Amino acid sequence: MDYIAIDIGASSGRLIHAHFTELGGYVMNEIHRFKNGFHFIEGKECWNISALVVEILRGLEKAKQQGIAECYIGIDTWGVDYCLIDKKGELISEAISYRDKRTQSAIQDFENKFPLDELYKKTGIQLQTFNTIFQLLNEDKEHLRKADKLLLIPDYLGYIFTGTLMLEQTNASTMQLLNLKTRQWDLELLKSVNINPDLLPPVVEAGQIMGKLQQEKFKNYDLPEATFISVASHDTASAVVGTPGIGEDWAFISSGTWSLLGTELPEGISNEEAFEANFTNEWGINGSIRFIKNIMGMWLIQEVARVQDYQYSYEELSNLAAKERAFQQFIDINDARFLNPENMIEEIQSYCRESNQLVPETPGQIARCIYDNLALCYSIELEKLKKITGKKIKKLHLVGGGANNKLLNQITANVCNIIVETGPSEATAVGNLMVQMMATQRYESLAAAREDIQNVTELKLFRPSHTLIEVNAMVKYKEIFKK
DSSP: OEEEEEEEOSSEEEEEEEEEOTTSSEEEEEEEEEEOOEEEETTEEEEOHHHHHHHHHHHHHHHHHTTOOEEEEEEEBOSSOEEEEOTTSOBSSOOBOTTSGGGTTHHHHHHTTSOHHHHHHHHOOOOOTTSHHHHHHTSOHHHHHHOSEEEEHHHHHHHHHHOOOOEEHHHHGGGSOBOTTTOSBOHHHHHHTTOOGGGSOOEEOTTEEEEEOOGGGGTTSOOOEEEEEEOOOBHHHHHHHTOOOOSSSEEEEEESSSEEEEEEESSOOOSHHHHHHTOEEEEOGGGOEEEEEEEOTTHHHHHHHHHTTTOSOHHHHHHHHHTSOSOOOOOOTTOGGGSSOSOHHHHHHHHHHHTTOOOOOSHHHHHHHHHHHHHHHHHHHHHHHHHHHOOOOOEEEEESGGGGOHHHHHHHHHHHTSEEEEOOTTHHHHHHHHHHHHHTTSOSSHHHHHHHHHHHSOOEEEOOOOOHHHHHHHHHHHHHHTO
8 A cells, every 4th residue: 555645844845655565664755845935915924725735736646647546645734823714615815824923912912811821731832922822813803704614734735635624633732722631622712812612623633534535626637546544734743753762761853944852741741840941732643742842943044045045055054064163152042033034144143243242154154053052952951851751861863854964963962962863854754654554554553663663764873972162052051041
């Protein structure tokens, strides 16, 4: 049987095919890759969802041309953003990106209605201005009046292809509207943002069959016979499924546009310590909790490359950074000013100038500043993770696109003083595929799937060289940010 993962991130999307070999294990290959991004439409930063549908159809056509006549399919994307549809199933407006400025004051506005610490106790979800609950607080009231259903991005795409209305739970948990203890919609929170529970479709677990591809809707495309499965549709949830961790003494960093640092837990932690540290309890598969901290991530280096018109590749920026002196600047990479600036390079330089630090000028200096401070942030948050959970973390699994950055991986190992194991770089697609395979009985358990990931993936180890340079940098970083 053939499996296809539709894995869409904030900057790109891809269709990844997998099948099992006669010798055992699975083989993956990329069928189709395309760009994604938000665009300024009628005063808002919006996603082009229609274009994503077309790209998926093109990818499925390529699959058919490559001889894939029948397959299973799963879709994962980023979290929090949503589509509103009317009773005819039509989009009411373009889906607005979480990086749009409409929610800049949303947390303060919400606090006038509801205590933030109580919000956290109820949901366990990290306070971020772009969480769905805050987006809904700022949603166009006319759009809400017309809306029959709200669907998160992967659920909307699944609806387009199968006609099934549902919200998959790993992604639904990012909305900050589900109660961590009851695992149901929190009616008090829905009322606080004037949302009728009828707007929300049923919440389903990852691994359920969604339905068949509605071939009749896409007569202009030659598509395979396909059955859609509700995978862990939040990309981080899929990435964690695709992380080859064994036992319980490991943590992970899913390194992409965002860096998600965390661990798997059987139950959530929403106490005062977790609230103060701003960790989040997102739902995983099999009833697990992803206890994680959102860190700004490779978005910063992506934007540096973009504003230079991609004059340098990510690998070239890393090579240039390796030639620069370490820890020349200390910046709070999670500062809201870096969420969506017009020019990331100028924003970093302004930050350093305002804080009376050496201003990075060259591409290599800018990149080194980003990598150093990402690693420093990882170290601080890893310390908090250990303290809050009580877990003894012996290995840090680093998965996703950032796993290819050897310089950042080594800085991370040095600063965190821990063994860093990297791979797979396509962990999200791998996790997407693993849920499909478990749903169709190819794997009996998540542990069996992860064991196969270890056997199939070329994993690389980065051992720490924790010198006085790293120790002094950590001391200074803590002093500056009082962390």
